[in-house]
Amino acid sequence: MSLLYSGVVFGLGAILVALVYVGLSRALAGQPVTETQVRTMEGDPSCLQVGGVILCERSVETREVTVVDELKVVEKATNQRALERFRTVAFGGLGGLFVVSLVVGWVLAGRFLAPVGRITGVARSIGETDLSRRIRLEGPDDELKRLADTFDAMLARVEGAFEEQRSFIHEASHELRNPLAVMRTNVEVALADPDASPDELRDALAVAGRSAERMGVLVDDLLTYARRGAPEVGRERVDLGVVVAEAVEGFRAAASARDLRLVAEVTGTVAVAGDAGRLTQALSNLVANAVRLAPPGTMVTVACGRADESGRPAAEGPWAWTTVTDEGPGIDVEEQARVFERFHRVPTGAGDEAVRSGLGLTIVRRIALAHGGSVGLRSTPGAGSTFSIWLPALRGEDVGSPA
Amino acid sequence: MRLLVVDDEVSLAEAVARGLRREGYAVDVCHDGAAAIAQLDEVAYDLVCLDRTMPGMDGIEVCRHIRRAGSTGPRVLLLTARDTVEDRVDGLDAGADDYLVKPFAFAELGARVRNLLRRDRPQHAAVLAVGDVRADEARRTAFRGERALELTTKEFALLRYFLLHPGEVLSQERLLDHVWDHAADPFTNTVRVTVGTLRRKLSAAGEPPVIETVVGAGYRLVER
Secondary structure (H helix, E strand, O other), X not given: OHHHHHHHHHHHHHHHHHHHHHHHHHHHXXXXXXXXXXXXXXXXXXXXXXXOEEEEOOXXXXXXXXXXXXXXXXXXXXXXXXXXHHHHHHHHHHHHHHHXXXXXXXXXXXXXXXXHHHHHHHHHHHHHOOOOOOOOOOOOOOHHHHHHHHHHHHHHHHHHHHHHHHHHHHHHHHHHHHHHHHHHHHHHHHHHOOOOOHHHHHHHHHHHHHXXXXXHHHHHHHHHHHHHOOOOOOOEEEEHHHHHHHHHHHOHHXXXXXXOEEEEEEOOOOEEEEOHHHHHHHHHHHHHHHHHHOOOOOEEEEEEEEEOOOOOEOOOOOEEEEEEEOOOOOOOHHHHOOOOOOOOXXXXXXXXXXXXXXXXXXXXXXXXXXXXXXXXXXXXXXXXXXXXXXXXXXXXXXXXXXX | OEEEEEOOOHHHHHHHHHHHHHOOOEEEEEOOHHHHHHHHHHOOOOEEEEEOOOOOOOHHHHHHHHHHHOOXXXXXXXXXXXXXXXXXXXXXXXXXXXXXEOXXXXXXXXXXXXXHHHOOOOOOOOEEEEOOEEEEOOOOEEEEOOEEEOOOHHHHHHHHHHHHOOOOEEOHHHHHHHXXXXXXXXXXXXXXXXXXXHHHHHOOOOXXXXXXXXOOOEEEEOXX
């Protein structure tokens, strides 16, 4: 590195010296003293003026030629000497410059490249230790500082993603262990009893079957969650009215089986940019919860619309929303903050914790976030709950042209 | 030996209880921390199988409650789906005696329960013996001298309790508390009947009796 640097400095020095040399030699060769400075004295043609020196001769015809010739010789020799001297000095200087530049280059390169070395060191040590290391480069806000800061920011993101992944796997395995434990213990205890009656064996099998079913639900949701983990979503124009209609249609049978009225409330077109399949899934998760938990005979309303910044209904507002409202038991205030957490199961009193994965609402939130939106919950214990998904609305002029 | 199984997974708790009952323990079941504490305040359990993660009050809190209550509380075996080192350290620091990760083999749970209950005894052997009466907990077999005894689960549990407290006078209430679970009706003569049949089986070949009746106080196992 420093070799290259001093090489460049040396090259530039050499070019400079060469240019000066060429220029000088041209100037010296093209400007003979004789033409510009040897003049015939005015008023006395027998005398010649050379610079400030006045030469007078008898024979005017020959004197000029002789003097000029002599002067030319002197001049040439002087020029030659000057150039030679210049060459010597220049070569000496260049050699010195080369040595100095080598040293200066070494020192400067060392100083400039120290942060690069540090970045390299950190990058290398990450494989060996953990992702929590950072470069934390001090110093002026130059290219290297910015590089180090960018690197740190990237590490933070990677570490966050890793941490998320790790805790997810940890929680997921924990969630899978419970039904496994139920299955294994029931089967082992039933098998170990030589006098077990057919009914007892049947019970054990039924428990094992339910556990297997629960693991199935959990694995399905885990896969959905893992796929939805990527924030990439499609960006086509989606009409939330259509999403609402689809979600409602999908649960009509389940709702009537539980004697629930499932109502869609859609006014006008509510367009967002996003992935229709994922938005339908998010809304379906909300509808599924409501249909599963609402008391028989009550109403579940699925609606969508537009709102302004403060959440008030506004036909041309910047936000699009879709909600699912039930007249169910509502959710306790302490629980409300946690409902969207991974693997958090709200106690419903329905005794169905066994077949819930605790991921449904987390998936809803993920999908909303991936669309640049958010989720909300308003619930009054005893009166019902409203789950909402908020998405940036497509404005009138955007309609028809995907963002 | 009276055991309490606490797990919010109802079907797991029931299966564990069923298996432990077959090994001759008196087992009660409850499904959340608050109920467990109410039970623990009422009955002097010998051991608690405690699920770590439960809604509301979790296993760690129940464990701390037990240890706050006194040093002679029950042995605590934590059952848990969490298995990181921190989880285990937390559990043991909260006062658990042992830690078993779900899903576990029931045979291992049984072995750990036996092991924990043995810790209070002077001799740490797997086979309990007083005089010529022996009981092998792991195989669930009992002997008088070289003669194998055909005991029901309850008789075996009763014999084990006598063997664990040789020479002590054990009242009917105490036997009912430690050998029978909540399902037993405290107003029947079930203790007297079971002690009677056990006593007959122990002396069926004409050996001298080993369970004495202490009038007005209870029963005592003597060494022969």
